[in-house]
Amino acid sequence: MKLIEVNQVGKQYGDNVVLEKLNFTVSAGEFCTMVGTSGCGKTTFLRMLLGEEQPSHGAILMDGKPLPAEPGPDRGVVFQRYSVLPHLTVLGNVMLGPELKTGGIFARAFGARRALIRREAESLLDAVGLSHALNRYPAELSGGMQQRLAIAQALIMKPRILLLDEPFGALDPGIRADMHELVLRLWRETGVTVFMVTHDLKEGFSLGTRLMVFDKIRRDAQAPNAYGATITYDLQLKHADKALQKNIASEVAQTSQLLAGAIL
Amino acid sequence: MRLINLRPSRPLAVALGFIPFIILLLLYISNSNARLAENPNDKLLPGLTTMVDAVQRLAFTEDTRTGEYLLWMDTASSLERLLIGLAVSAGLALLVGILLGTLPMFRALAGPVVAAISMVPPMAILPILFIVFGLGELSKVVLIVIGTAPVMIRDMAQRVLDMPREQFIKLQTLGGNSWHLMLRVVLPQLLPRLLAALRLSLGAAWLFLIAAEAIASTDGLGYRIFLVRRYLAMDVILPYVIWITVLAYFMDLGLRLLSRRMFPWFHRQQEGEA
Ligand SMILES: Nc1ncnc2c1ncn2[C@@H]1O[C@H](COP(=O)(O)OP(=O)(O)OP(=O)(O)O)[C@@H](O)[C@H]1O
Ligand SMILES: [Mg+2]
Numbered sequence: 001m002k003l004i005e006v007n008q009v010g011k012q013y014g015d016n017v018v019l020e021k022l023n024f025t026v027s028a029g030e031f032c033t034m035v036g037t038s039g040c041g042k043t044t045f046l047r048m049l050l051g052e053e054q055p056s057h058g059a060i061l062m063d064g065k066p067l068p069a070e071p072g073p074d075r076g077v078v079f080q081r082y083s084v085l086p087h088l089t090v091l092g093n094v095m096l097g098p099e100l101k102t103g104g105i106f107a108r109a110f111g112a113r114r115a116l117i118r119r120e121a122e123s124l125l126d127a128v129g130l131s132h133a134l135n136r137y138p139a140e141l142s143g144g145m146q147q148r149l150a151i152a153q154a155l156i157m158k159p160r161i162l163l164l165d166e167p168f169g170a171l172d173p174g175i176r177a178d179m180h181e182l183v184l185r186l187w188r189e190t191g192v193t194v195f196m197v198t199h200d201l202k203e204g205f206s207l208g209t210r211l212m213v214f215d216k217i218r219r220d221a222q223a224p225n226a227y228g229a230t231i232t233y234d235l236q237l238k239h240a241d242k243a244l245q246k247n248i249a250s251e252v253a254q255t256s257q258l259l260a261g262a263i264l
Numbered sequence: 265m266r267l268i269n270l271r272p273s274r275p276l277a278v279a280l281g282f283i284p285f286i287i288l289l290l291l292y293i294s295n296s297n298a299r300l301a302e303n304p305n306d307k308l309l310p311g312l313t314t315m316v317d318a319v320q321r322l323a324f325t326e327d328t329r330t331g332e333y334l335l336w337m338d339t340a341s342s343l344e345r346l347l348i349g350l351a352v353s354a355g356l357a358l359l360v361g362i363l364l365g366t367l368p369m370f371r372a373l374a375g376p377v378v379a380a381i382s383m384v385p386p387m388a389i390l391p392i393l394f395i396v397f398g399l400g401e402l403s404k405v406v407l408i409v410i411g412t413a414p415v416m417i418r419d420m421a422q423r424v425l426d427m428p429r430e431q432f433i434k435l436q437t438l439g440g441n442s443w444h445l446m447l448r449v450v451l452p453q454l455l456p457r458l459l460a461a462l463r464l465s466l467g468a469a470w471l472f473l474i475a476a477e478a479i480a481s482t483d484g485l486g487y488r489i490f491l492v493r494r495y496l497a498m499d500v501i502l503p504y505v506i507w508i509t510v511l512a513y514f515m516d517l518g519l520r521l522l523s524r525r526m527f528p529w530f531h532r533q534q535e536g537e538a
Pocket of ligand 1: 039045
């Protein structure tokens with residue numbers, strides 16, 4: 001059975017049709033990258049997967065059952081910013097999830113249970129390369145380190161789905177390459193299903209096993225928000241080639257100009 | 265070099281900071297001397313020795329009638345009222361502020377009434393407090409609470425609303441429920457904000473304390489000032505005012521140092537943003 005089924009999903013805010021007619025399924029273990037121009041609804045789609053927003057039309061199913069209407073531990077998330085809690089140390093951030101689960105009314109673990117959680121957190125932090133910074137606060141970390149921390153914090157819950165919304169958008173290119181390697185390694189090791197939004201078409205092509213392009217099929221210059229974006233390309237990535245990549249880039253650029261015109 | 269780029273060294277900054285105080289003191293002394301030369305019984309600007317005598321009498325000699333040291337007794341009563349009032353306000357601010365900020369249902373229920381109550385001028389309802397709670401300690405503490413709590417509650421609620429929504433989502437993806445969110449995400453991040461709000465409320469708290477003591481009391485710093493006003497006893501009033509200022513200053517300083525000690529992550533974050 002498919003892990004995620006998206007059936008005729010559409011989303012609109014008032015007159016602004018953001019997404020329409022989304023139809024696809026995703027199997028467990030896929031790494032889906034999602035690209036599209038700014039404002040075409042990628043974040044909106046991730047938020048529907050999270051349960052933070054509900055579709056205006058259609059339904060999203062997980063294991064054949066409707067997705068719960070609020071976020072839960074089976075779906076982890078890393079945002080571009082603000083994913084980690086500023087008042088907890090690196091170790092505290094990663095231990096938080098398990099502590100909530102087993103720590104009773106005060107959500108704090110003590111003694112042997114704490115030691116167990118701590119060991120688990122430390123090994124995960126080791127895997128993301130943060131074992132030297134266990135007792136630092138997020139404000140003392142670089143942007144790349146904060147994102148590594150956010151990934152570890154999400155993965156300790158062993159989520160079935162990991163949602164990444166432009167997680168490396170604010171990072172330097174060099175650090176980005178390291179992060180790509182890290183994410184691919186963790187994805188292979190854990191078998192988690194990844195949905196990752198990116199602005200960078202190249203990143204989308206190189207990282208995923210499947211690339212989805214969000215774009216408007218119908219563009220109306222008079223009313224740019226009358227039609228929503230849908231998925232215009234859904235590629236299994238081994239078949240992708242350079243010419244296609246160029247073609248997609250130019251189509252997305254057209255929508256981008258349309259939306260930029262609408263703002264002006 | 266441009267003025268905007270001219271920065272004082274540390275010792276110079278300290279010295280500069282003292283200059284206005286010294287000027288004020290000198291101005292006072294010269295004016296006081298001038299008036300006393302004209303009329304040795306002048307009460308308006310008493311000389312320093314007169315004030316030292318008054319402090320000696322109030323702080324270090326037993327009162328003949330009660331056998332107490334008046335200044336310390338006044339200080340103890342006033343501080344007790346002030347601290348109880350501020351503690352109650354802080355507790356209310358945390359509790360109601362967190363509920364308002366995290367629960368949309370509670371915000372819909374209680375938001376408008378809190379906003380309305382915070383517009384009531386506290387001094388206007390002081391007579392009501394005296395009628396309802398009597399002239400004892402309770403009405404004075406309640407006045408401080410009414411004067412400081414609403415602003416602090418609204419500040420705390422707004423601080424919660426200003427927290428990135430990402431944190432709220434994040435906690436839910438870590439398996440947390442509403443209680444977990446309040447306890448492990450909202451409360452710890454509000455505590456340094458609460459200390460900051462307390463510092464800002466100190467002025468108002470002192471204002472309402474002294475007002476209440478002036479109107480109905482038998483001891484306290486405000487009571488004493490208003491009592492001796494009848495005799496134009498500036499030699500008592502001025503030292504009392506300075507003493508109150510010193511107390512307020514050190515309370516403010518204490519809260520600031522406490523915040524730096526307890527919440528290093530908060531101050532580092534603030535410096536990072538600045
Ligand atoms: N809560 C909301 N209320 C009203 N409109 C919204 C809301 N959230 C998103 N939108 C609108 O939905 C559209 C898509 O937004 P979304 O954030 O999903 O785009 P995006 O593809 O993630 O863009 P970017 O690449 O810039 O992050 C935008 O036009 C935005 O104004
Ligand atoms: Mg987005």
